[in-house]
Amino acid sequence: RAALSSMAIALPSKRITINLSPADLPKEGSHFDLPIAVALLAALEVLPADVTESVVSLGELSLDGTLVPVAGALPAAMTAAENDCKLLCPSASGAEAAWVGDTQVIPAATLSEVVRHFTGQAPLIPAEPGEVAPHAATRDLRDVKGQERAKRALEIAAAGRHHLLLVGTPGSGKSMLAARLPSILPALSPAEALETSMIHSLAGLIDEGGISRARPFREPHHTASMAAIIGGGRQARPGEVSLAHNGVLFLDELPEFARAVLETLRQPLETGEVMIARANAHVRYPCRFMFIAAANPCRCGYMTDASRACARVPHCGEDYLGRISGPMMDRFDLRVDVPPVAFQDLDLPASGESSSQVAAKVAAARRRQAERYAEVPGVAVNADAEGEILEQVATPEKAGRELLVKAADRFNLSARGYHRVLRVARTIADLDGSETVARSHLAEALSYRLQSALIA
Secondary structure (H helix, E strand, O other), X not given: OHHHHHOOOOOOOOOOOOOOOOOOOOOOOHHHHHHHHHHHHHHOOOOOHHHHOOEEEOOEEOOOOEEEOOOOHHHHHHHHHHOOOEEXXXXXXXXXXXXXXXXXXXXXXXXXXXXXXXXXXXXXXXXXXXXXXXXXXXXXXXXXXXXXXXXXHHHHHHHHOOOEEEEEOOOOOHHHHHHOHHHHOOOOOHHHHHHHHHHHHHOOOOOOOOEEXXXXXXXXXXXXXXXXXXXXXXOOEEOHHHHOOOOEEEEOOHHHOOHHHHHOOHHHHHHOEEEEEEOOEEEEEEOOOEEEEEEOOOOOOXXXXXXXXXXXXXXXXXXXXXXXXXXXXXXOOEEEEEOOOOHHHHOXXXXXXXXXXXXXXXXXXHHHHHHHOOOOOOOOOHHHOXXXXXXXXXXXXXXXXXXXXXXXXXXXXXHHHHHHHHHHHHHHHHHHOOOOEOHHHHHHHHHHHHHHHHHO
């Protein structure tokens, strides 16, 4: 009433009933303000009803008639496009919604502009997509002294979207290595960027309508709740696993996370989606991400250093890493020990490949996988391959198969572990530019996997 009064439009003094159907779906949020106002103006014959019926609108309405942006403009535009409708939204949300491209987005700053647009007095100019946020990596792999095996594991994980666990003493560089993972990941494709941005739009994380082509890198603190990680709350909002979709979820100090929180990750890691089931909402979010974790070998952190280890070695290590269940540990494709770097090595000049060099090899491997799985629905990288597809693309040579069978029998690899070794070996072969999986590729894949099997 206040907004309409500011426009010199008087509502009837009698009670006005607004029907928000369906009745069994709870409604809350300020984005209903604008559609209610548009419906009222159409009922008062201020706006032509036949024109507004083909328009989807959302936005918060201030007392003076100003339209305030709300979260979720991008998925709303997707829905409008699917129903052959236009989208009416606040001006600040227009650049974000315009990324859909299949529907006309009408941005308005005030309710008065909405009236003038639909009455033909002053038509509004359709919104244009916002700027693509630049992807500038400020951290380089060459900054890390030593740790060549861990760098190689990062390269393999990035090339095939494999899950990686880094275990090492405090200060050995686990977090530093993980922080440089985004610098070697390929940029999001246009379809991936739009899909990821839709989730971020629901969470209100898109700034000024800009969409980033950089892959998400989420690193929640170990005190994060289950709802924060998986998603939930009153509005069943997406959690960290969904915000990391098409990107990386990094959990530092993995054993410090609550056991129940870690166990809830098991199903999303396998299925690539999560169902948020609450009393008033059931929402399914995608969450296909690369899982990177870091952990100390024990509570004191110095189990491998006899001069600094506590008196409970090795039981402290068993108890500490024992917080990570066997099924969760089995889901890590690669497990790498990160030893401490000698003080003398810190003074040496930077060595090894730079992030740009590694990123080029990762991109080449990803292109090979994209060509290989171009006709396979639901499979984009080697980590997605399973069943007959995995057997077709990752069947090793005779010598490699004998090695894999012996390792699986000796170390009691699970069926999941067996297949994950094949996927990692296929990725290593892609990095080498090989069409077949050789014995050397399997040997390297097993060297990362068997450490994980021994801990589990």
